[in-house]
Amino acid sequence: MPSNTSVIYLKHPVEFPVVGEHLAAKTVQDFKPVLKDGEVLTRNLVFSLDPYMRGKMRDPSKKSYSPAFEIGHPLDARGVAEVIESKNPKYPVGSIIHAFVGWEEYSVVPDLPTTRIIPGARDSGLPLWSYVSVLGSPGLTAYASLKDIGKPKAGETIFISAASGAVGQLAGQLAKVWGLTVIGSAGSDEKVEYLIKQVGFDHAFNYKKQSTREALAQSAPKGIDIYFENVGGETLEAALDALNKHGRIIASGMISQYNTTTPYGIKNLMQVVAKSLTMRGFISADFHEQYFEEFFKEVRQLLLDRKIIYKVDEAQGVAAAPEAFVGLLSGKNFGKQVVQVADL
């Protein structure tokens, strides 16, 4: 093990993080960690980059659901990794595990309850990135929040923002499987074309070319019943106006508000009162116990049967991770962002 390249967290960003200033790749030569009992050394294969990580780039004194990143240490992420040295009998050498790893080539992984072996990972017929995306936390987010908060009924209409992203593309396909009319917004013509021609959305539009308000008036003249919220701001305002009585807002994320010191003011929240709307936030961990098993089984089968597809945007190598993350925050990714570190 001659060297280990890691992405180190350097400084809390105020608005968008800048590569080199707030996070940067760094290589350590002769990486030879000494494991404590319970720990394993992993060779990381792929890890996930997600918008929620921006919330961890903060002063640790500001509380939130997820602990802050530590300055001077590697950032972490859900990853798929091979155990290459083990002081934990649960994870023998050669196991393929799903765990929190650093944004790096090799990690020392402590014995956390969130670590688990992926059975049959070597020959499941599914790419390894599946386990940190469509079959991982973003997938569970889409599945469980759509069921638990969206309460979808066949014949209803759902609008999904950031629809080609990690959560949106699965949410849209599940909604189709469950009999809904699906409308999506995305930030490029290429993404819109993908949503309509390949994913099978009923309607999709490029929010940079057409206002959400206008697009919803055209594609959902009778209003929408569910809004799958990933972006916030003006899109949320337009959705609030378009929602029908007893509509549901799945508050999964508000990426337009993560990197700004001048947040957008939502002026029509009165619609929540006027139309008896429900808006609910969540974290996917809240749903794990109730939904993980059925989610994994159902979505895995839909993937194997090719009834749903899933697009990832793969950055190649740890050193590419910082740029990929900053790109993700402004929608440069096309599909769910992952970092491919090594082959199995």
Add this chain to the structure above:
Amino acid sequence: MPSNTSVIYLKHPVEFPVVGEHLAAKTVQDFKPVLKDGEVLTRNLVFSLDPYMRGKMRDPSKKSYSPAFEIGHPLDARGVAEVIESKNPKYPVGSIIHAFVGWEEYSVVPDLPTTRIIPGARDSGLPLWSYVSVLGSPGLTAYASLKDIGKPKAGETIFISAASGAVGQLAGQLAKVWGLTVIGSAGSDEKVEYLIKQVGFDHAFNYKKQSTREALAQSAPKGIDIYFENVGGETLEAALDALNKHGRIIASGMISQYNTTTPYGIKNLMQVVAKSLTMRGFISADFHEQYFEEFFKEVRQLLLDRKIIYKVDEAQGVAAAPEAFVGLLSGKNFGKQVVQVADL
């Protein structure tokens, strides 16, 4: 029946309604209606004025949960009335009924499903205004939304805005009965004193003298678990910041936003995502079937046992109704606003 004074709806207001321009009292001489089958003629005793009525003062082409008032006709309200002429065997002459009546002395009431006889109204030991306030729709609103949306647990903390109003004063007392710490805001020192000394709130403050943000930091240093929302705007923003993880917002009303063409922009809705909050609007009719019986029984007994109190602000006579309604919209009322029309 020599004359009938009614309040007529004249014009849709843009911001605050103005007495004489948008609504005005008018007296008809020799009022002698001819009843159709199913109708009754009522002598109105008391009726309720509520903020939701502002939402009915709109162009009927704008849809909302409650039909718009009709220009040229009397406004309507929930009232308690005596049947003085009847073409409906369900409501014989002499019955005391709870029905939608005009803002007027005498009304012709059609056979609507919302009409019902109040059993024992003449000698229940409770004033007649009870049936349009603490035991009527505002009471059901407080009881059912607190249970169904607030999901209160003993030991939690609730913050209630417009806390001495129709809904707030009952919500606060029920929360106390159910073991919560109760904080309220109101718009005058007199109301604050009433909440603390007579109603038994744990904390109360005058939002015109102290910011909600500062008051909540003092009275709820560990945060709040439920926000009973009656006002909107900056108060909602402060509550969003003060809510704990998995907090609930009962979106009962947003009175600060009813009479303005420049609504306040809520800049921290991101808290819904960050803290897994739930915000839900409703109309009390949605709760009627599930909750009315237990609500009526429980709250009536609490009133008879003097374990809760309830304050009304009684305008005297139909002609006083327009001013009372406009006053209600700016918080001039102290207690739930009703109009006393006649004695039993």
